[in-house]
Amino acid sequence: MGEPARVEFRVPKDCFGVASFLAAILVSNIGRNAYFVGMAWAVLSRTGSVAAVSWLLLTSSAAVFLSSSLLGLVADSTDKRRLSFGLDLLRAAIVTVTGILEIAGARPWILFTSIALYSMADRGYLITMQSMIPDLVSRDRTIGANSLFYLMMQSGNFFGALLVAILLDHMAHGAVLLANAGAFAISASMLALFRYPPDARISGLGSSISGWKEIFPALRIAPSRLLGLIILYCVASAVSILINVLLSGYVSKELGGDVILFGRIESAWAIGAIVACFGLVFRTGVVLTRAGPARVLLLMGLALTALHVVQMPLMSGLTFLILGGLYNICRVSIDALVQQSVDKASIGRVKGALETIAAGFGFVVYVSIGLAAKLTSTSIILATYGLVTVSVACVAMSAPVVRRKIGRRLRQGTSR
Numbered sequence: 001m002g003e004p005a006r007v008e009f010r011v012p013k014d015c016f017g018v019a020s021f022l023a024a025i026l027v028s029n030i031g032r033n034a035y036f037v038g039m040a041w042a043v044l045s046r047t048g049s050v051a052a053v054s055w056l057l058l059t060s061s062a063a064v065f066l067s068s069s070l071l072g073l074v075a076d077s078t079d080k081r082r083l084s085f086g087l088d089l090l091r092a093a094i095v096t097v098t099g100i101l102e103i104a105g106a107r108p109w110i111l112f113t114s115i116a117l118y119s120m121a122d123r124g125y126l127i128t129m130q131s132m133i134p135d136l137v138s139r140d141r142t143i144g145a146n147s148l149f150y151l152m153m154q155s156g157n158f159f160g161a162l163l164v165a166i167l168l169d170h171m172a173h174g175a176v177l178l179a180n181a182g183a184f185a186i187s188a189s190m191l192a193l194f195r196y197p198p199d200a201r202i203s204g205l206g207s208s209i210s211g212w213k214e215i216f217p218a219l220r221i222a223p224s225r226l227l228g229l230i231i232l233y234c235v236a237s238a239v240s241i242l243i244n245v246l247l248s249g250y251v252s253k254e255l256g257g258d259v260i261l262f263g264r265i266e267s268a269w270a271i272g273a274i275v276a277c278f279g280l281v282f283r284t285g286v287v288l289t290r291a292g293p294a295r296v297l298l299l300m301g302l303a304l305t306a307l308h309v310v311q312m313p314l315m316s317g318l319t320f321l322i323l324g325g326l327y328n329i330c331r332v333s334i335d336a337l338v339q340q341s342v343d344k345a346s347i348g349r350v351k352g353a354l355e356t357i358a359a360g361f362g363f364v365v366y367v368s369i370g371l372a373a374k375l376t377s378t379s380i381i382l383a384t385y386g387l388v389t390v391s392v393a394c395v396a397m398s399a400p401v402v403r404r405k406i407g408r409r410l411r412q413g414t415s416r
Contacts, residue, residue, distance in 0.1 A: 018136070018194075020190045020191065020193040020194040021132075021136075021190075021191070021194045022148065022149075022152050023152075023190045024084075024088075024129075024187045024188075024190040024191045024194065025129060025149060025152040025153060025156065025187075026152040026153075026155055026156045027156065027183050027186050027187045027190065028088065028125065028156065028183065028184060028187035029152065029153045029154075029155075029156025029157055029160060030156040030157075030159045030160040030163065030183050031091070031095070031156075031160065031180050031181070031182075031183025031184050031187070032122060032156065032157075032160065032183075033156060033157040033160030033161055033164070033266075033270075034160040034161075034163055034164040034167075034176070034180045034183070035095060035118065035177070035180055036057075036060075036244060037160070037161060037164045037165075037263075037266060038164050038167075038168060038173060038176050038177065038180065039056065039111060039114075039115055040053050040056065040057070040244065040245075040248055041164075041168060041173075041248060041259065041262070042102075042111065042173040043056045043108070043111060044248050044249070044252070045173075046108060049373075051369075051370050051373045051374060053245055053248060053249070054245045054366055054369045054370040054373060055112075055366075055370055056111065056112060056115060057115075057241065057244055057245050057366060058363065058366035058367065058370065059112045059115055059116050059119075060115045060116065060118075060119040061119075061241070061359050061362045061363050061366050062116070062359075062363060063115075063116040063117070063119040063120045063123075064119050064120070064123045064355060064356075064359040064362075065356055065359035065360050065362075065363055066120075067119075067120040067123060067124070068123055068127065068352045068353075068355035068356040068359060069349070069352045069353050069355075069356045070352070071120070071123060071124040071127055071128075071352055072127050072131075072348040072349045072350070072351050072352015072353065072355070073348065073349055073352060074124070074348075075124070075127055075128040075131050075348030075349075075351075075352070076131070076346065076347070076348035076349050080128050080129075080131060080132050080135075080348075081132075081191060081194060083124070083128050084125055084128045084129055084191055085188050085191045085192060087121050087122075087124050087125040087128070088125065088184045088185075088187045088188035088191060089184070089185070089188050090121045091118060091121045091122060091125070091184045092181045092182075092184035092185045092188070093181075094114060094117050094118045094121065095114075095118065095177050095178075095180055095181040095184065096177075096178060096181040097114075098110065098111070098114040098118075098174075098177050099174045099175070099176075099177030099178035099180075099181065100174070100178070101174075102172075102173055102174030102177060103172065103174035103175065103178075104174075123355060127348060127351050127352055127355065128348070129149075130146075130149060130335070130351060131347040131348040131351055133145045133146060133149060133339065134339055134347055143280065143332065143333070143336040144280070144281055146332045146335045146336050146339070147277050147280035147281045147332050148277070148281060150273065150277050150280075150328050150331065150332050151274060151277035151278065151281065154270050154273035154274045154277060154324070154328060155270070155274055157266075157269075157270040157273070158267050158270030158271055158273075158274060161263050161266035161267045161269075161270055162263060162267055164176065164180075164263065165259055165260055165262065165263025165264075165266070165267075166263070167179060168259055169259055169260065226338065226341060226350075228396060228399070229293070229334050229337055229338055229341075230354060230357055230358075231392065231396070232293045232294060232297060232330070232334055232392075232396060233331075233334050233354060233357075233358055234357060234358045234361040234362075235297060235361075235388075235389055235392050235393075236293070236297055236300070236327065236330045236331060236334070237331075237358045237361070237362060238358075238361060238362055238365045238385070239300055239304065239323070239327055239385075239389065240327065241362050241365050241366065241369075242304070242365070242369070242381070242382060242385055243269065243320075243323075245366070245369050246369065246373075246378040246381060246382060247262065247265065247266065248262060249373070249378045250307070250316075250378040250379060250382070251265060253377075253378065254311055254377060254378060254379055255311060255312075255313050255316060257313060261313060264317065265313075265316060265317050265320050266320075268317045268318070268320045268321040268324065269320045269321070269323060269324035269327075270324060271321060271324065272320070272321040272322055272323065272324030272325035272326075272328075273324040273325060273327065273328040275325055276324070276325035276326070276328040276329050277328055277332070279329075280328075280329065280332055292333065293330045293333045293334050293337075293396075294393050294396035294397045295393070295397065296326050296329050296330040296333070297330055297389055297392065297393040297396070298389075298390055298393035298394065298397070299326050300323060300326045300327060300330065300386075300389055301385075301386045301387065301388070301389030301390035301391075301392075301393060302386065302390060303319055303322050303323045303326065303386070304323070304382050304383060304385060304386030304389065305382075305383045305386035305387060305390070306319055306386075307319055307379055307382045307383065307386075308379040308380060308382060308383035309383075311379060338350060338351070338354065365385075369381060372384075
């Protein structure tokens with residue numbers, strides 16, 4: 001029942017290529033997290049307003065919402081390795097230009113423009129890289145493979161948080177962005193070494209696009225199963241949004257900390273996620289079979305609520321450590337279930353549609369944070385969303401039981 005699960009790639013002879021694939025994710029996420037953390041801290045430093053950080057990340061969410069579905073379609077209709085390579089170079093260019101303009105004393109709207117352009121390229125990269133996984137592993141190994149993917153992502157987040165905290169303490173924001181651009185150039189060079197299986201380079205759309213309805217296969221493929229996963233995915237993704245928006249204000253205003261404490265707590269989240277990924281890779285069956293995304297989401301909600309009760313640096317750090325682990329377990333299990341529910345030719349479009357719906361929900365969350373931040377503290381906002389998360393998780397856990405009871409009553413009524 002609980003035997004350790006090993007991930008067997010389709011290209012075992014090209015171990016160096018697979019290592020390049022994983023290393024590209026790691027290095028890319030060092031730059032990715034450093035970019036978002038640095039941008040959030042730059043806006044907070046300029047305005048002193050958590051609401052301003054919310055509007056900055058709302059811009060990012062809007063860009064993701066508008067582009068994800070189309071990017072998923074592109075991922076299904078082109079060579080994924082080349083597309084990821086190009087998007088890495090595009091991110092490097094955007095971050096470099098932003099850094100130069102920031103050093104030159106550009107106006108704040110430059111930051112908003114930068115994060116919009118960057119977010120579209122970044123989402124395309126993540127969708128494309130993750131849609132390669134079903135082409136590299138068998139269907140029954142998707143949980144382990146997604147765990148490795150998230151392990152590299154969260155390891156990158158950890159090192160990125162540490163790096164940006166150190167750099168921001170010694171360098172100007174523009175100089176930090178210029179240094180950060182190097183991560184994407186290194187990631188692109190690693191992708192150049194990765195050999196994507198020739199028979200999987202184009203999943204099945206070919207060069208023609210049969211209408212815009214292809215963008216939303218998630219609304220037509222296994223709708224009853226995907227509907228519950230979509231709701232859980234949206235609620236879980238919003239937890240990350242809350243952390244991105246509110247963590248800087250929570251640390252500075254409620255914990256009385258500085259940028260170093262901010263980096264440490266951000267790193268605690270990443271460490272928790274890394275530990276969870278190791279557990280998923282080596283004990284996949286035990287962890288996910290006994291838990292499931294709804295139960296993990298319930299624990300996440302309770303942890304968010306605890307942040308309002310416990311406001312000490314050490315205890316808050318431990319809470320974020322637990323939250324990071326729970327968040328990753330929830331995301332990995334949902335991603336694996338989605339990949340197991342649809343065919344490989346539609347993975348990019350399904351993932352794109354899923355990200356679009358989640359971004360739309362995230363848009364509502366950003367607006368709500370922006371309004372609530374003017375009226376109450378960050379810990380109350382976190383605790384309130386924690387209660388919402390607990391409620392959704394309880395409904396999701398009780399739904400199968402309710403369906404079975406209704407089914408039994410319907411069968412009994414028919415037999416009479």
